[in-house]
Amino acid sequence: MPYNQDVVSLDDHVRVATDRALTDVRTPIEVALRALAEAVATEVRSSERRLPDAIRAFHKAGSLGGVLRVLADCVWREADRSAVLIVANGRLRGWHCSGLRGGETDPKAIDLSYAESGLLGTVVATGASVVSLASGPRTPATELPAFAQGVGQRDAVATPLVLGGTVAGVVYADEPAAGEGPGSWIGSVELLAQQAALVLEARTARYLTGGSLESPGECTA
Numbered sequence: 001m002p003y004n005q006d007v008v009s010l011d012d013h014v015r016v017a018t019d020r021a022l023t024d025v026r027t028p029i030e031v032a033l034r035a036l037a038e039a040v041a042t043e044v045r046s047s048e049r050r051l052p053d054a055i056r057a058f059h060k061a062g063s064l065g066g067v068l069r070v071l072a073d074c075v076w077r078e079a080d081r082s083a084v085l086i087v088a089n090g091r092l093r094g095w096h097c098s099g100l101r102g103g104e105t106d107p108k109a110i111d112l113s114y115a116e117s118g119l120l121g122t123v124v125a126t127g128a129s130v131v132s133l134a135s136g137p138r139t140p141a142t143e144l145p146a147f148a149q150g151v152g153q154r155d156a157v158a159t160p161l162v163l164g165g166t167v168a169g170v171v172y173a174d175e176p177a178a179g180e181g182p183g184s185w186i187g188s189v190e191l192l193a194q195q196a197a198l199v200l201e202a203r204t205a206r207y208l209t210g211g212s213l214e215s216p217g218e219c220t221a
Contacts, residue, residue, distance in 0.1 A: 050077060054192055058199040067203070071171065071196040072096040078188045079173035083147065085110065086169045087124060092117050095169070100147055110147055118143030119158045124167045129159040129190050148174060157186045159193040163201045 054074040061067045068084055072095075075082045081099040084107075085092045094110025114121030119130040122141040132142040134153035144156055154175045161169035171193045175185070 050074070051188065051191060051195075055195050058196055061199070064200055064203060067196055067199050068095060068169075071192060072098065074192050075171055075173055075189055078185045078192070079175060081148070081175075082171070082173040082189075083107065083110065084169060084171055085112075085120065087167055090114070092120055092124070092170060094147075097147070101150070105147055110145075112145060117145050119156070120145050120170050120172060123158045123160050123170050127160055127162055127165075127167050129157060131186060132156045132158075144174070145172065148172065155186070157189055159190045161193055161197045161200065163197060163204060168197075168200070 054070065057070045057074070058067055061070050072082070072084045075084070076098040083097040083100065083105075084095045086095045087093075090113070092110070092112045092114065094105075094107030097105050097107045097110070112120065114124050118140065119132050119142050122130050130142060132138065132144060132155065134155050136142075148156065156172065156174035158170055158172045160167045161171065171189060173185070173189045
């Protein structure tokens with residue numbers, strides 16, 4: 001076959017163009033993969049820092065309401081559907097909620113008797129956390145409250161805020177997706193509630209003995 005310089009030249013151009021196209025595609029993919037790996041590594045590190053960061057934030061909060069706001073924010077990071085409720089006059093009243101019914105739920109609209117609040121009332125009665133598993137049978141003691149229903153079956157936890165041996169509030173949280181097994185988020189929510197309760201109890205005790213409800217770091221001389 002006779003040598004054809006034009007064909008060889010065309011082959012060279014095609015090869016160069018192909019290599020350039022592959023490089024153009026490969027480079028952003030590699031950059032995206034590196035960014036994804038860094039984001040995953042950052043998330044792993046941040047999950048390990050969240051509890052210590054939360055404890056510091058609890059102690060820096062300038063008031064009892066500030067402690068509850070920190071608690072609500074921290075629980076939201078662990079489970080994007082959550083609510084903080086306060087026990088008042090024999091009822092459970094909403095104080096803060098996130099992610100419930102598309103974010104439209106007004107916490108002030110939550111006003112439940114213990115009997116109609118399912119696992120929340122069980123927490124008030126027992127002073128202990130209650131876990132409701134979507135994969136297990138539901139009983140009145142583990143039934144989700146009305147504000148958390150209508151989104152399919154999912155695991156949930158309700159845990160108390162205990163002050164001086166009395167349940168003063170309840171934290172509710174459930175999984176962002178139905179049908180998954182219980183994860184570490186349940187333990188994280190319980191720990192956050194326990195730490196917040198300790199700070200609230202310490203502030204209240206200090207106030208009752210003549211001190212301030214504010215954080216020591218926020219008090220003025």
